[in-house]
Amino acid sequence: MDRFLCIHGHFYQPPRENPWLEAIELQDSAYPYHDWNERINAECYAPNTAARILNVKNLIRKIFNNYSRISFNFGPTLLDWLETSDPEVYQGIIEADRASRQTFSGHGSAIAQAYNHMIMPLANRRDKYTQVRWGIEDFKYRFGRGPEGMWLPETAVDLETLDILAQEGIGFTILSPYQARRVRPIGGDWREVGSEGIDPTMPYLLRLPETGRQINIFFYDGPISQAVAFERLLSNGEHFAHRLLSGFSEKSDRPQLVHIATDGETYGHHHRHGEMALAYALEYIESNKLARITNYGEFLAMFPPTHEVEIKEHTAWSCAHGVERWQADCGCHTGTKQGWTQAWRAPLRRALNWLRDSITPEYEKHAGQLFKDPWATRKDYISVVLDRSPENVERFLAKHADHTLDAVEQVTALKLLEMQRHAMLMFTSCGWFFDDISGIETIQVLQYARRVIQLAGEIFEIPLEPLFLEMLARAKSNDPQYQDGAYIYNNKITPAMVDLSKVGGHYAICSLFEKYGRHTQIFCYDVEQLDKHTTEAGTTKLTLGKVRVTSMVTRESTTLSYGAIYFAMHNVSCSVQAFTNEQHYRKLLQKVTDAFNRADFHRVIQILGRHFENGSFFSLKQLFRDRQRKILSKILNTTLEEMEGDYKQIYQHHATLMRFLKDLGIPLPQAMLCAADLSLNAELRRTFAEAEPNIEHINTLFNEAKILDIKLDDISLCYVLKANMERTAQSLYADPTNLALLGNLDTMTGLAHALPFEVDLWKIQNIYYRLLHDFYPYLRRKAEQGDKDTRAWVDRFAALGEKLQIQPKP
Secondary structure, three states, rough: OOEEEEEEEEEEEOOOOEOOOOOOOOOOHHOOOOOOOHHHHHHHOOOOOOEEEEOOOOOOEEEEEEHHEEEEEEEEHHHHHHHHOOHHHHHHHHHHHHHHHHHHOOOOOOOEEOOOOHHHHHHHHHHHHHHHHHHHHHHHHHHHHOOEEEEEEHOEEOOHHHHHHHHOOOEEEOOOOOEEEEEOOOOOOOOEOOOOOOOOOOOOEEOOOOOEEEEEEOOOOOHHHHHHHHHOOOOOOOHHHHHHOOOOOOOOOOOOOEEEEHHHHHHHHOOOHHHHHHHHHHHHHHHHOOOOEOOHHHHHHHHOOEEEEOOOOOOEEEEEOHHHHHOOOOOOOOOOOOOOOOOHHHHHHHHHHHHHHHHHHHHHHHOOOEEHHHHHHHHHHHHHHOOOHHHHHHHHHHHOOOOOOHHHHHHHHHHHHHHHHHHHHOOOOHHHOOOOOOHHHHHHHHHHHHHHHHHHHHHOOOOHHHHHHHHHHOEOOHHHOOOEEHHHHHHHHHHHOHHHHHHHHHHHOOOOOOOOOEEEOOEEEEEEEEEEEEEEOOEEEEEEEEEEEEOOOOOOOEEEEEEEEEEEOOOOEEEEEEOOHHHHHHHHHHHHHHHHOOOOOOHHHHHHHHHHHEEEEOOOOHOHHHHHHHHHHHHHHOOOOOHHHHHHHHHHHHHHHHHHHHHOOOOOOOOHHHHHHHHHHHHHHHHHHHOOHHHHHHHHHHHHHHHHOOOHHHHEEEEEHHHHHHHHHHHHHHHHHHHHHHHHHHHHEEEEEEEEOOOOOHHHHHHHHHHHHHHHHHHHHHHHHOOHHHHHHHHHHHHHHOOOOOOOOO
């Protein structure tokens, strides 16, 4: 077959981690999800590991891992998040690449990406090298092999970057057809590429004149890729397939590769159920032998380039003005606000370039006293980013250190390298892509810059911040409330900073509400409990203690003493300072405990205030956001339980009166409505969480809500029932012959279908599908042999499959 097809997905999200915590904090804009990574994972990355293919009756006849049949790259920072946050999806991606090697003649479908999505033509040569090396090493760590290709962020390209790719062993990259300048048959005459772009159905050889190296380029089909992204092509899988096939020319007698490239998030996040259209199109083309599905590595091995190309340097796929979108007000924007400009982009770029260039000589000077080669050390630092275990850090330092480093020098060495890491992260492309400097993506890159300045101040003792703020002040926000970059830096970024003292304060307050052992990990910090004394009087609670807080990233460590007191509700006061004297600490314990035991809380606060007068003070407002919400939820839950109990009594006492008023058409008083709303929704949540939900009781509650026109809390009810069903399904997979579990899951699925809102059954369907293929055939044969218990299981399993809309096995 001379018709080959390849679909490439660029799966990427900007790094969202708090630079001081190395974790993503709660993002309310992603509600009901914890953060945007979690939301897009649920809508796109996870569904593509288990895409549904439906039969003519709209039953699921196949669940398919799309990644195993497409070409794809994942941003390294996104894969790092997936590895810890959703190991099942992460493993599905890794296994898909492994499967693709078997399908595509040993060529895996995953390709690498320049590390943190930096616009490469705007980077200096040293950063380009590190971005490429880190992208390759991250890929090897995850996929267990070297990458054949590499995705360039935004397909932004220049010859220097391509030369580095070739030098590092990368065989090909993918560009937009509009980035080709001239083309010719190898050894033939050059011709200019017109505005329509280059013929995308073949690979091209690009010779790098400065070094004599070469690299292969695939130019994706622009019109079809555009249609996938913006023309609702994914609304029908068969239409999608035929649009892909339209890229073949009947006039050509050579092997043709029709290939497209889009953001991977197109398949599910930007276009709901886009992953299903993708899966259907792939199967439709394969089953009807309309083209052979391949990937770039396999096609290149079969059909090396017959033509060579020259590119348009400093261009990208998402900017009509070269790469100006990431450094100027070029006119490219998302169009969210009429009349907004992006004049802030240039001063932001200048400020970050200045910051990077200002720390460079200082890095060389200080790192040169510790490492054999400061820049080679930075290039290899990805090995530590991927594995921060003490043993691996020791190996890394032993390999690169100029001499045996003592504890202080080790901290300095790691801080220097972290400073360089964040100096690259602050150039993540998304900081410039959107419409205003106040956006969360730009705030993210400014957080990285703030971390650079913090570390530089600790190591170099040079005042970088004043001039940096002067430059940021020239980056004017379109939103008057945010003024400019300097305002955002001072009011959004600096308050988010974390030091060891703040970690200690967080630990102290949380210890009032949670039990901690000897060692506690708080994000990327280890807190060792050296001493602790807690006492209570009614709802008031006091804790005093001593801890050692250590950064697991830089190994910086300090010993702190703390005192925290909780007066019920949200009233918490905490003081922390560096531990100085054991005798003073013991006296403090004695004085504070005596005053607390006398219930002289005013005296307790006085003593703590004097002892910690040179320390830091914290309340619930200063807690890291996730734990803050968790503690406030505990406080609120106690309050809500009391309120629910009161409202339940009110509702039950007046329920018949409410019905009578409703029957007469008289509006219910607001107090009665509130009581009914809170009571009915709370009782439904409780019932939905039961291992064996009482369907009769649930129907009674729904009927009551309908009669009284009570609005159901769809989001929380969905969440509770879905979580209960997923737990039951997991238990069933672990114990598949358990008829009681199967019955409970069947009952809950029937309930989910009867609800006036949709419950996401995706994970339950996946587990059922695995049971259908792994266990059902054996049990069905056993039932056919006359086993009555197994027959009951098979019948109930079939009933569940019908409710889950999964086609039964023949």
